Amino acid sequence: MVPGDLGTADPGVIMATIQDVAKAAGVSAMTVSNVINGHPNVRETTRAKVLDAMARLGYRVNVSARNLRKGRTGTIGLAVPEVNRPYYGRLAAAIVNAAAPLGLHVSIEQTRARRENELEALSLSRNRMYDGLILSTVGMGPADADWLKVDHPVVILGERIFGGPVDHVAMPNVEASRAATRHLVERGCRRVAFLRGSVGEDVDVSSLRRTGYRQALKSAGLPLDPGLEQCLTSFTMAEGARCARRMVESGLDFDGVFCVTDTVAMGVLRGLADTGVRVPEQVKVIGFDNIEESEFLVPALSTVDPDHDTMAERAVTLLARRIEQPDLPREPEEFVGRFSVVVRESTGGHRRP
Amino acid sequence: MVPGDLGTADPGVIMATIQDVAKAAGVSAMTVSNVINGHPNVRETTRAKVLDAMARLGYRVNVSARNLRKGRTGTIGLAVPEVNRPYYGRLAAAIVNAAAPLGLHVSIEQTRARRENELEALSLSRNRMYDGLILSTVGMGPADADWLKVDHPVVILGERIFGGPVDHVAMPNVEASRAATRHLVERGCRRVAFLRGSVGEDVDVSSLRRTGYRQALKSAGLPLDPGLEQCLTSFTMAEGARCARRMVESGLDFDGVFCVTDTVAMGVLRGLADTGVRVPEQVKVIGFDNIEESEFLVPALSTVDPDHDTMAERAVTLLARRIEQPDLPREPEEFVGRFSVVVRESTGGHRRP
DNA sequence: GAGGTTGTTTGTATCGATAAAAATCACCTC
DNA sequence: GAGGTGATTTTTATCGATACAAACAACCTC
Known part of the structure; x- marks a missing residue:
């Protein structure tokens, strides 16, 4: 079945809550929650009843409520100068792809390479809008390193090397x-x-x-x-x-x-x-x-x-680790990618190596 | 001041809530909320007390809680095949830019032009993960029009024309x-x-x-x-x-x-x-x-x-209107952009027109 | 049948912010 | 000083989901 089946709910009608489903299925809200989250120890007949009620009411979880309760949003921020610049676009695509299998969504902030927008992105992250932030620091300088002393997962991506206590993925x-x-x-x-x-x-x-x-x-x-x-x-x-x-x-x-x-x-x-x-x-x-x-x-x-894909994958992995284990104050990690020189016609080579 | 001042809060410490601030400032939580949201009718001295307490505690709003209460997330989804394709990258950048002044964030979903991923994006939107969705339908066909019969703001962007009850921004x-x-x-x-x-x-x-x-x-x-x-x-x-x-x-x-x-x-x-x-x-x-x-x-x-910027701006505007006035069942709107032929060397013109 | 074990379900209490209504305050008039 | 008016503040009740612990059920052993 395609995810997000519409069920037979009327459009325009107030969304059903977990309580509504519980009532319709004749069980408690917790049981519905357990079914939704695939917990074990739910009897098969009960699960069926609940699933049926969910379909009938066209139930959809309310992500905001879940986020509030869980203290997680399932979304990470990606702050880059602009997504349509070839380099950052490529990176953004790779990051979205690397984040998807971990169940993380990616929200894009465009900083236009301006310091204050980069700081703003950090701020949103601290608002728990994001579980973590991948930040391309172009406008910020080492003088801003103090801003990175946050208790939120942040991975710096890019050229500058900060002394701050954050993970860092850089190019050689x-x-x-x-x-x-x-x-x-x-x-x-x-x-x-x-x-x-x-x-x-x-x-x-x-x-x-x-x-x-x-x-x-x-x-x-x-x-x-x-x-x-x-x-x-x-x-x-x-x-x-x-x-x-x-x-x-x-x-x-x-x-x-x-x-x-x-x-x-x-x-x-x-x-x-x-x-x-x-x-x-x-x-x-x-x-x-x-x-x-x-x-x-x-x-x-x-x-x-510069091996974008590895850098992107690495940035997401580092961030995900920090998100999952927020307490462990691991040493800030630094990953410097590999590179290769691609020789083509403009330096006398052939088009394909 | 730069947004998101860190204050002097210790990193690693549990985040302060609005209640903590209220206690520290000797006022009620509501007053703090009023200060945060810039409501009128807060006495200047009170505001100062609250702001001071916020700074001291390093308070940051919890966006999840606010979203739950307000029923809005302040985020829209943008589902495109891939952001690093030149056309979609350009569009994504324009959309992020158009959304920013309205206070909307943009979360990117990459569908790889596959039908099921496009439907998945619709589903996330229905989960209230997003206030609305801008969807580039490449994999879906007119046969899927039923999926668009949702009670959530959706704007279809792109080539296909659906009969569904949703707004649509297309190219000529x-x-x-x-x-x-x-x-x-x-x-x-x-x-x-x-x-x-x-x-x-x-x-x-x-x-x-x-x-x-x-x-x-x-x-x-x-x-x-x-x-x-x-x-x-x-x-x-x-x-x-x-x-x-x-x-x-x-x-x-x-x-x-x-x-x-x-x-x-x-x-x-x-x-x-x-x-x-x-x-x-x-x-x-x-x-x-x-x-x-x-x-x-x-x-x-x-x-x-094809005048990307106008299309992007238009898509965001249409979506924002639906978000702000969810009840009014306006006629689905269709916007077809303008275009111009740019003549350059490859057809015998000069590089610059 | 008492007591134990495992499996299943349900109350209760939050998560943190805000809407709406009620309460309080400051100030003024007569 | 009673009464009114508007400005300011507080109280109360959610938003919807889930953690935790307690309750309940089913089954087994001796």
Whole structure:
């Protein structure tokens, strides 16, 4: 039977409660509850009576009441900048999928990468609106670590590393960026540009990935030219395209580009096409994230695959553990994912590896 | 002040209730409730006492309790096949944004386009887990219309048109597809292929868009060649690419392609590139959805823009009205969005209109 | 048949917040 | 100071489900 059978209840009629069912079945409310929750020790004939009454009345549990009594909502929050950004969309999908088998629903908060919205999400979690929160900290900084000293399950997801007492799932930003840059160098690039956002003093994506970029250049014996580091105002295709055109038109000498995200790299490919620069012959391009589109671009985009699914699965698992065992003050766990460099046409590889 | 101030409460301590605050402030629970909800007629000095006590105890409302009492959860469900598909991701983001100013949270259900998951989402809504549901019916068919006879606010979003008693937000699929196809014809195409999914007897995306496609060919006086209609097993880039390669390699004669979605069109562009077919010189391509990536592809993809934001905003508005006025059995409303054809390089236009 | 064991069912008391009605207070008028 | 008026506060009674403990029933052993 399909879950949620309508029964024969009239629409528009007041919802039946567990008490109504109990009366109709000639048993107590507790027995109905026991049937609903599949407790053992309910006689088969009783169960049948109750199920029958439930169907007749079109009974549906009231989740709010159950939540109040149980102190759980069965819902976790996911706070990300925006779900339609390729990277976060992919992550959100993976998280919803990982949460479903545990019986957890996922409520989305869009923070637009703004600090105050991230704090707001934390606050909702503390209101017991959610059993726990997976928070992508983009706007918050280490200075906000105190906000994380909450007694609610929280898993931080993303680039920044907080000292706070919360679990954390991160990408190997430095190593992966080093590998991406090294790949360009191995393919013959000598003047590798790096497109990133503004770097704060703290550990944000741009800083971490820049560290990897610089390490790779250094260990390849290549000079660090500040002119090769370009700063974007946002991680969008439009910005990537604009930046690439500017680089070419200003006569900057470069033969490789490492982009902070695939989205930016898509824009760069477009910007290079606009200015007649051929990829990969004249300039090689590599991105970061391995969004689905990358494989199908012309030329197909080389990139770093951060293993979204494992990260998502891990974040949900950590959160679920905290939810189930709220007391045990386990050491905050940190999971750093694996990564792989995916070589495609934009760095001289074939479309399919 | 940032919402959700932690106060000085010790983490790990049992949450304070409204009663605790009342006791600490020397007032009744109701007064605390009135302060929380910003009711008028609370004396300023009292309010201050209460706020102080709340801060001292680190009080946070218990949303479950409030929901039970109010009969509302402040959350709506959004059931879509998957949030990381470009079209649905965009829609989800727009819906979350439209819901936020109304104080509504959005919980995501991923149905994977399967009928039973769509029914499951309806069921959760009926459990009062959500105040209402925005449901993208992809797997359900008109035969399931009975399931929609619920006494809960539901808005159907998407391609299929149900006769059920629910509000509905749809795209002008036929008209838009006609316009897209006509555009190809106007650009000189005489052999226009159409890439779609399998068509059932009922009103799904593929059927509706095929109708528009055929109408356009007919009114242009062009023959309908069944060989030009290609059937995909899924709306993915991989399928689009595979199909395009197959078409070229099998020697099919075509000079234009109308794709059922932009995602498919991206794959087609890739497949044509693989086989050395030049776009737009030899073959022109147009998609449907105007996903963000389209503008930055090489060549930039012409497409149909269905005005996601208006649709999303409209769906939320309709749902919110039903939530606020559950009794009024208004006539089910139907909103069909507007659309525009965006001409870019893949049909011989410039990147920016 | 007393006493024990296991299996089944039922009262009772919450979970934490709020609606509605009742009570109290502050202040004013005559 | 009685009486009125409006502002403020409290009391009482739920919202619907479930934990817990107690009650009851059925069956067995000696």
